[in-house]
Amino acid sequence: MSAIATRLIALDWGTTSLRAYRLGEDGAVLDKRGLPWGIMNLPVVEGDFSRAAGFAKAFDEACGDWLQSSPASPLIAAGMVGSAQGWREAGYVDIPLAVAHVGKQLTHVDLGAGRTLHIVPGLLQRAALPNVIRGEETQVVGALDTRQDSDDVLIGLPGTHSKWIRVQDRIMTHFDTFMTGEVYAVLSQHTILGRTMEHREQSDPAAFERGLRVASSEEGRAGVLSNIFSSRTLGLVGQLGASSQPDYLSGLLIGHEIAALKATRAAAACTAEPHIILIGDDKLCARYRTALSLYGLTRLDIAAQATERGLWKIARQAGLLN
């Protein structure tokens, strides 16, 4: 255990994993660890099968020793731990919401011994088709931490469900969700498209780019439900090998995501090219960089350590670091 003083213990607690950070002065990461105890995969406590017991045990394994060495450390968590299936439901705060105000409505879990875990709320966009994020709000705060942009920023978090968050004058004004990653997975694993596919370690950038271009082509008008069938038919006529089909399909879906994202921006009269910040896995961010560039969106940065920086910043907003 380092002797450097702990200022905050911060948890990124999702569906399938739990990441813990011990943060020092100015949010410097002093220690971190990852555990498999996502909220849908809690550890078992002999003699007490309640979810509360599972949460408490996971919490203790994640940071019990840090807390013992530094009992006064404030505690904060973001992610699905605040969902209806989480440790305590942290609700949703409506947008528009200033980035600086995310920490104003934390939910408290009393851990006993005078200790409180503070959980970050999700965000809700009320609309004809409502939209929600949970966990990503913290990454947005982290990604914008050191930035002073006052113009239009678009933050992209590609993944199972890709999230795109529009930030104008440091106010979160709109977000979109695309189920791209999950749709790709089920199409590959459970439909006829998977039957002709061969998955290889090595990716096929040309096939990926070919897929990306479909949405903006004349054929793209037939839409995703039709275009995906071409992964099979191009194979049938000998124009797309089995091992190229996974990347082709991935490109096809991501291309439709980016094309639709542009369409929603155009409809909202967001005509200037946005400054894009991507947050996520390096390989996936690289794929999205390629896609965005092909669709003319090139003002792009990739943000690192957005979660831990966001948790620090939100704790400060909430007055936990005084």
Added chain:
Amino acid sequence: MSAIATRLIALDWGTTSLRAYRLGEDGAVLDKRGLPWGIMNLPVVEGDFSRAAGFAKAFDEACGDWLQSSPASPLIAAGMVGSAQGWREAGYVDIPLAVAHVGKQLTHVDLGAGRTLHIVPGLLQRAALPNVIRGEETQVVGALDTRQDSDDVLIGLPGTHSKWIRVQDRIMTHFDTFMTGEVYAVLSQHTILGRTMEHREQSDPAAFERGLRVASSEEGRAGVLSNIFSSRTLGLVGQLGASSQPDYLSGLLIGHEIAALKATRAAAACTAEPHIILIGDDKLCARYRTALSLYGLTRLDIAAQATERGLWKIARQAGLLN
């Protein structure tokens, strides 16, 4: 066994089922039967596990007795039996193709004893994104059998993969495939959307129609990959009950299918409202009728017995009924 003379034995042989028809004068259906022996589910022959043996046994169970009573009857089959995984690969014929010419390129399977099974080819549309049909070409021929329309006809075959076939002056000029049914199934069974759904026997027409309207709404611009997430979020905010979510999602997908179909027609300068003929399961045709009507397409008929009428007509085209 009826004493009325058999003129044709016709098989509709798909992936999961085999339907056999004994046809008399003018294609009148004298007998029919359904068997579970689709090409991916052939019966087992003790001592000979070859696929050829399975096909022969399924064939014998489907129509061996009819053939014994009427040994000179011509034999015809359509569907996946002519695919690469079928009894004999019947290839694909390119479109544009006149409806009257489907029977000009049948593939022959020698059954011994001077008997031949004639297999109908599939159709191929060569394009940047190629498209194929197999089995539906026979239904198109059947549906147009008694019609003398020379104007624009659009034939829809909703299902696992919905097919839409454009027929102009009795020539098949274009077709589209939408994987609507299969996408609905995997989204319901294998994604987060299924987790909040409750499936009931009774359908929910209001939820279905609500879903149908999404594609044509402002929100529809965000596309299928985004819109589907609303099945979950509308539930989350208490605006869509668990038992309404299946019909809502179904409507949402079918609405996007019809909207995209209209977009491809507009792009091809097919501006007149087409005469639509639907072929398929009654309930599904009713759902599509609702969808089409909501999207302004109301010149619509539903065709019955398209497969058996098509097989009869194609046999005539091929000279098998002389």
